[in-house]
Amino acid sequence: MVGAIAVAFIEPIAAGSGIPQIKCYLNGVKIPRVVRLKTLVVKVFGVICSVAGGLAVGKEGPMIHSGAVVAAGVSQGRSTSLKKDFKMFEYFRRDTEKRDFVSAGAAAGVSAAFGAPVGGVLFSLEEGASFWNQMLTWRIFFASMVSSFTLNFFLSIYHNKAGELSSPGLINFGRFDSDTVQYNLYEIPLFIIMGALGGMFGALFNLLNNWLTIFRIRYVHRPCLQVMEAMLVAAVTATVSFTMIYFSNDCQPLGPDHTEEYPLQLFCADGEYNSMATAFFNTPERSVRSLFHNPPGTYNPVTLGVFTLAYFLLAVWTYGLTVSAGVFIPSLLIGAAWGRLFGILLSVIASSQSIWADPGKYALMGAAAQLGGIVRMTLSLTVILVEATGNVTYGFPIMLVLMTAKIVGDYFVEGLYDLHIKLQSVPFLHWEAPATSHWLTAREVMSSPVTCFNRVEKVGMIVDVLSNTSTNHNGFPVVTHTTGHDEPGKICGLILRSQLIVLLKHKVFVERASSRLIQRKLQLKDFRDAYPRFPPIQSIHVSQDERECMMDLTEFMNPTPYTVPQETSLPRVFKLFRALGLRHLVVVDNENRVVGLVTRKDLARYHMGKDGLEELHLAQM
Amino acid sequence: MVGAIAVAFIEPIAAGSGIPQIKCYLNGVKIPRVVRLKTLVVKVFGVICSVAGGLAVGKEGPMIHSGAVVAAGVSQGRSTSLKKDFKMFEYFRRDTEKRDFVSAGAAAGVSAAFGAPVGGVLFSLEEGASFWNQMLTWRIFFASMVSSFTLNFFLSIYHNKAGELSSPGLINFGRFDSDTVQYNLYEIPLFIIMGALGGMFGALFNLLNNWLTIFRIRYVHRPCLQVMEAMLVAAVTATVSFTMIYFSNDCQPLGPDHTEEYPLQLFCADGEYNSMATAFFNTPERSVRSLFHNPPGTYNPVTLGVFTLAYFLLAVWTYGLTVSAGVFIPSLLIGAAWGRLFGILLSVIASSQSIWADPGKYALMGAAAQLGGIVRMTLSLTVILVEATGNVTYGFPIMLVLMTAKIVGDYFVEGLYDLHIKLQSVPFLHWEAPATSHWLTAREVMSSPVTCFNRVEKVGMIVDVLSNTSTNHNGFPVVTHTTGHDEPGKICGLILRSQLIVLLKHKVFVERASSRLIQRKLQLKDFRDAYPRFPPIQSIHVSQDERECMMDLTEFMNPTPYTVPQETSLPRVFKLFRALGLRHLVVVDNENRVVGLVTRKDLARYHMGKDGLEELHLAQM
CATH class of the missing domain: 1.10.3080.10 (Clc chloride channel)
Incomplete structure (x- = not known):
């Protein structure tokens, strides 16, 4: 609460x-x-x-x-x-x-x-x-x-061992012992099956969570409702855990070689501990570790199955609540639970506790599959898991599992983070232009007509443009003097909204168009000082006299902005934005006259949907 | 030989x-x-x-x-x-x-x-x-x-263990045992000193090898001379090895726990093996491994010192010979030898064989320092060494050592690979534009005047331009029809030398400028088939009649090439080249008329030298 x-x-x-x-x-x-x-x-x-x-x-x-x-x-x-x-x-x-x-x-x-x-x-x-x-x-x-x-x-x-530097991370998945970590060639198809399972469970997770998030955006947007939902989830989580521990009869003997640090007796007989409580009544990190490393036979298959189901539903409900919370560890825990179950079932089928069906190994693969199915990261996740287990031998199977999970998961629904980004309607640019966008040109994508300024522009005009909420662009092309508004001018630079605001704030005006600025010069420092919270245009007072003054933009604008001709294809525009990190790209005709402006939002609108290219509705931001 | x-x-x-x-x-x-x-x-x-x-x-x-x-x-x-x-x-x-x-x-x-x-x-x-x-x-x-x-x-x-997948790499530095791999806080300054030493030794290596390479380029360019030099080096290597083994009196007892697979007795008494021979009379990989892992006391400090010196000089002489040979392992071996020496001296100073002065650990750090000092890779080398030793604990010290080695080495001379690239005079683009190049603009960098083609161009003209060896550009701007050669035309596309050659080969000509091509159309496949060995222009026969024909470039050229205005600064041009992987960039004036062309070579010419910006002489390539 x-x-x-x-x-x-x-x-x-x-x-x-x-x-x-x-x-x-x-x-x-x-x-x-x-x-x-x-x-x-x-x-x-x-x-x-x-x-x-x-x-x-x-x-x-x-x-x-x-x-x-x-x-x-x-x-x-x-x-x-x-x-x-x-x-x-x-x-x-x-x-x-x-x-x-x-x-x-x-x-x-x-x-x-x-x-x-x-x-x-x-x-x-x-x-x-x-x-x-x-x-x-x-x-x-x-x-x-x-x-x-x-x-x-x-x-x-x-840990009272000051100076001995051997525990690299905050969560530690524990070291897989070098002698038992080998895997065999015939296990690889099993790993791929686990990856596919992880992809499906992950997609289910994302789908349920996506529905829940849409529901939340619609109905649970008032802070007190959000707090009440969080409290409800906490109450249900606690109730479910205790109920399940109570009804579980998975009591394990507390032998001399038990690996639990804090075994919980709860409702078990003396000299025994409750296995369900090991999974539930622990920090999730420690539960993951015990699923990875406890010797075979520590967990009852029924316990693992029930735990997986309950924890899956709880995690779906929890992610997206109005609390600070990550999804990495719950995903790993769900995956480790069903992975271990998978390993136990395998060794039952193989009807021998042979070394290759070590349930800890399958718990690790399950964890990777589930996490990969939810977040769809591949390269970085492989390396993170390899580093967290401190063992490079599992690199190849983890990679296979993550890749399968991604392919299978992508077939159903996007990754969890991408879904949440999409629900926020922000102009997010992906890595590549949509596949079928080759026939689109800059002319069709650009915003047009575009508000331009002259090199020497009237202050009143600038204030009006900046105050106008319908043209909320952040970059304005600067053009050579034009006679009328019907013919576009030739591009000679680009100036940013933030620069104009700093210029207005410091009143860098000249009386007549011809006279040069002889007052104090603006330094680069003035722009840096204002960063990143530029004042809104409404807070800058410009008197009626000042509105008639002129402002010379020549020395402040970017004199060589990136431009493209109108016929440039969308993938090429996209590549420029991604490779150079652009925010604005001026579109010109073959006389170098400004005809439009492409912004991130114009590009992010185009999106591969089920029926080919779709235009998205993006929030004003 | x-x-x-x-x-x-x-x-x-x-x-x-x-x-x-x-x-x-x-x-x-x-x-x-x-x-x-x-x-x-x-x-x-x-x-x-x-x-x-x-x-x-x-x-x-x-x-x-x-x-x-x-x-x-x-x-x-x-x-x-x-x-x-x-x-x-x-x-x-x-x-x-x-x-x-x-x-x-x-x-x-x-x-x-x-x-x-x-x-x-x-x-x-x-x-x-x-x-x-x-x-x-x-x-x-x-x-x-x-x-x-x-x-x-x-x-x-x-290894007769088919299916057991546990040896990931071809060279194996051996597993550092988890119990002994910890390092202590006060060892970090020692590691940094080793990094600095590695940087200095590496710079010395590179400097000597650079002189030798210049000598070789000048005097040893005939194949038979090159073969003779290689034979000389092989003879000297063998002689030095045997002499040193003969005169070495570092005989170690062949105890029950010796770790050598093939101990060599040579001139030692029975029940002993020659320690110098372990280093010399082995594959370099195995020598590195024994330097990393042999227990303390296996090597005599004098042996290590003499070996380091001899092997250093041999490796300098060998790299750059006309044989296929890498420098990674020799560098590691040199570094491992002096690193182990460093560790032995440390434990003598500390006057106790305490665990932290394990010579194997210092051999690893020395190997990293020496290799880093020679090749100056950082990120990838850290990860490679961490993966090759199969242990993430040493990640931080290895990174520190490599970074120190790079900083110290860069103070004296460039990395070995960069030196060799420089000696080949190729237009190699570094990551960033030279630091003081901000005042240079595209106008000063570009090649001008540039050969342009009209949209519909005479075949004879194209053949002449391609045959002219002085204009060996690979890309030609296509411009709208110009009346004279004194005024540049407006850009409307870019066509590559390879495309023109394929067009000429398939004789895609039209009789008159006005008639459209109705013959067989060229497919994308025709261009792909010719890749990557496009025939030279001399091999294409064009008759006198055909020289009078016209060629319509409109449908083959790239209609929206990247262009920049003349005032664009060099760093911005550089960024475009690097980010988009360009080979040609057309420079236009503010009427979109072609005024020049920037190629990789134009950019690679500018280089930070000792006295600021220098222009390099680049080979014709």
């Missing part, structure tokens, strides 16, 4: 895992408040509450989001929330630089969460970066390594 | 490790014959000879090159050398597609060589790819995994 109140009333953007938001941010979509200090505080506080409250959630997604916020904050050398400017890192007060820091922060978060520095780098690249830059990647890797090292160092103090 | 003869007389491009050539190829530089079948055969044969001949070489670099050649070949579905066309994969007969295959092949090569699939992917990305494409990366990863798996499978048969 406390966690849900904090999220619902103080900072709703802190809800969920934060990974869809970070994905959007790295894609270039500006989501308000996603990397603010307040979000970080609420997120960290909220996730402590939801994990401690016993919900079916993990803390790994929020940790990735937190890493990103910390990086975004540190890189700016100031906090606008705390109204404190340390006068450093001013060079980084730009969108592109800040985005690089956010990707490094997300990587560091993954690295700390799973002890997977390489996996963190690949996560950032797979989910975020579009232009592969060697230096940036190396820096991200460095950040990940330092993050893992720092965590390691503090954990070694916590 | 046999290996050197094969390389020198049959296919000189097969000399060396092949990594600089693959780097150039992936960068977009066309190096003739680098991915041909003949190169592969000579390379494989040559590397067997040079390793068997006892030279100070490794087989890992050639394996990467071989992987690349195999991938390039398979993707084409035919072999022009064998004159066999399987009529498949015709879609891949394009430069960009083939390059993707080559990067996957190189990654698969790394994966097989070191058992490092993730390292292979990162190697390909760090050395090759410029535009990060998720699908491509995932495919490369898949190729790496399959490569590692296949090798694993065949090795398991070779």
Whole structure:
């Protein structure tokens, strides 16, 4: 309840895992408040509450989001929330630089969460970066390594072995012993079957969760309702757990070689512990570990089956609640449970407890399949799982499982994060242009007519355009002087809304069109100081006299913006946007006259649907 | 001698490790014959000879090159050398597609060589790819995994344990036991010192090898001289080895727990083995492994010191010989030797054989430092070493060591591969534009005047332009009809030399400018069939009558080539080239008239030298 109140009333953007938001941010979509200090505080506080409250959630997604916020904050050398400017890192007060820091922060978060520095780098690249830059990647890797090292160092103090650096990650899947980790050629088809199962269960998970999210968007949008739903889920989770532990008769003898740290007797006889309670009455991380490593025979198949079903439904219901919560660990737990069940059934069929049907191995594969089926990550997830288990031998089967899960899952429905991004209607650009878009040209995609400015423009005109809410573009082409509005002018530059606002705020006006500006010059610093919260146009007062002044844009505009001719095909425009990280692309005719403007939103509208190319409705943002 | 003869007389491009050539190829530089079948055969044969001949070489670099050649070949579905066309994969007969295959092949090569699939992917990305494409990366990863798996499978048969898949790579550095692998906080400064040492030794290596290579380019360019040099090196290597073994008195007792598979008695007493011979009289891979894993006290410090010095000089002399040979393993061996020496000296200083001064650990760090100091790879090398040792705990110190080695080494001289690329004078584009190039604009960089064609052009004119060796551009802007040659025309497309040659070959002519082509249409297939060995213009016979015909380029040209205005700054042009993988960029004035053409060579000319920006002299290629 406390966690849900904090999220619902103080900072709703802190809800969920934060990974869809970070994905959007790295894609270039500006989501308000996603990397603010307040979000970080609420997120960290909220996730402590939801994990401690016993919900079916993990803390790994929020940790990735937190890493990103910390990086975004540190890189700016100031906090606008705390109204404190340390006068450093001013060079980084730009969108592109800040985005690089956010990707490094997300990587560091993954690295700390799973002890997977390489996996963190690949996560950032797979989910975020579009232009592969060697230096940036190396820096991200460095950040990940330092993050893992720092965590390691503090954990070694916590475990009273200060200085002995051997526990790399916060969750530890435990070391698979080298002697038992081998797999055999004939197991590979089994792994592929598990991948397919994982893809189907994952698709089912996503579908149910998608319906639930649509329901929530429609009916559960008031904060107090959201808090009540969270409380309901918590109550049901607790009830289900206790009921199932109570009715379970899976009591295991507490032998001398039992591996549980805190075996729970509960309703079992003396000298025995309740196996269902090991799965339910633990942090999810520890449950996953015991499913991976407990010796064969520790779990009853019925226990595992019932647990899988119950936990699956609880996890579906929990993800998307107004609490800070990740989906990684619940997915792994569901998968580990049915994977172990699969392994047990196999060894029953093979009618021998032979070494290859080690249920722990199948629990690992099941976990990979389920997680892959839900989030559909492949490369980074393989590496994360390999690093988290500390063993490279399983690399190939994990990859096979994840790939199968992705292929099977994609057949039914998109990945969980993509579904949530889609429900937010943001102009998210995918990796490739839609397949059948080759016949579309820039002319059909662009917004037209486009508002242009002259090199020397009247202040009143600029204020009017910026105040006009219907033309909410962020970039305006600057053209050579035109006589009428019927004929477009030749392009000579591009100026951003934020630049114009800073110019208006500092009143960089000239009296007549011919006179040059002799007042104080604007510095680059003035633009950086205003970043990232440029004042709205309404807050800038321009008097009637000033409206008649002129503003010379020549020295502030970008004199060589990227342009394309009207006939350029959509895939080519798309490639320019993705490869160069553009936000605006000016479309010109063969006389270099401005005829339109392509923005991210124009591109994101086109989407491959079931019936070919579809146009999406996108939120105003 | 046999290996050197094969390389020198049959296919000189097969000399060396092949990594600089693959780097150039992936960068977009066309190096003739680098991915041909003949190169592969000579390379494989040559590397067997040079390793068997006892030279100070490794087989890992050639394996990467071989992987690349195999991938390039398979993707084409035919072999022009064998004159066999399987009529498949015709879609891949394009430069960009083939390059993707080559990067996957190189990654698969790394994966097989070191058992490092993730390292292979990162190697390909760090050395090759410029535009990060998720699908491509995932495919490369898949190729790496399959490569590692296949090798694993065949090795398991070779070791008579068919189906037990546990040996991932061809070289195996051996497993560092989990109990002894921890490192302590106070060891980190020591690792950094080792990194700095590695950077210095690496820079010395590169400097000496660079002088030697310049000497070779000047004086040893005749094949028979090259073969004689290779024979001389082989003779000296053998002599030095035997002399040193003979004069060494480092005899170790052959205890019950010795770890050598084939201990050599040589000139030692019975029941003892020669420690110097373990290092010299082995494959370099096995020597590295014994330096990593032999228990403390197996090597005499004097032995290690003398061995390091001798092997360092031999390796410097060997790399760049006209034999197929890699530098990875020799570097690792040199580094492992002085690293172990460092560890032994440390434990003498600490005056106790305490666990943290385990010489094997320092041998690993020394190997990383030396290799990093020579090749200056960072991210991929960290991952490769982590995967090859099968242990993630050393990730952080290995990264620190490699980073220090790179920083220290870069202070003195460039990496070995970059030096060799520079000596070949190819237009290699680095990741970023030179730092002080912001004041340069496209106007200053471009080649001008540029040869343009009209939309409908006289055949004679085209033949003349293509035959003219002084304008060896590969792309020609197509302009609207101009009256004189003094005023440039408006751009309306771009056509490639290879396209023109195919058009001429198929005689796609029209009699008069006004009549449209009604003969057989050219298919995409005709262009693909001609790829990649387009006939030279001299081989196409055009009669005097045909010279008077016209050729309509409209339907074959690229109608929307990328263009930039003259004022665009060099870094922006550079970014376009790198991000989009361009080869030609048309420079236009503000009327869209062609004023120049920027090619890779124009960009590669500008280079940061000691005195700021320098222009390089580039070979005609």
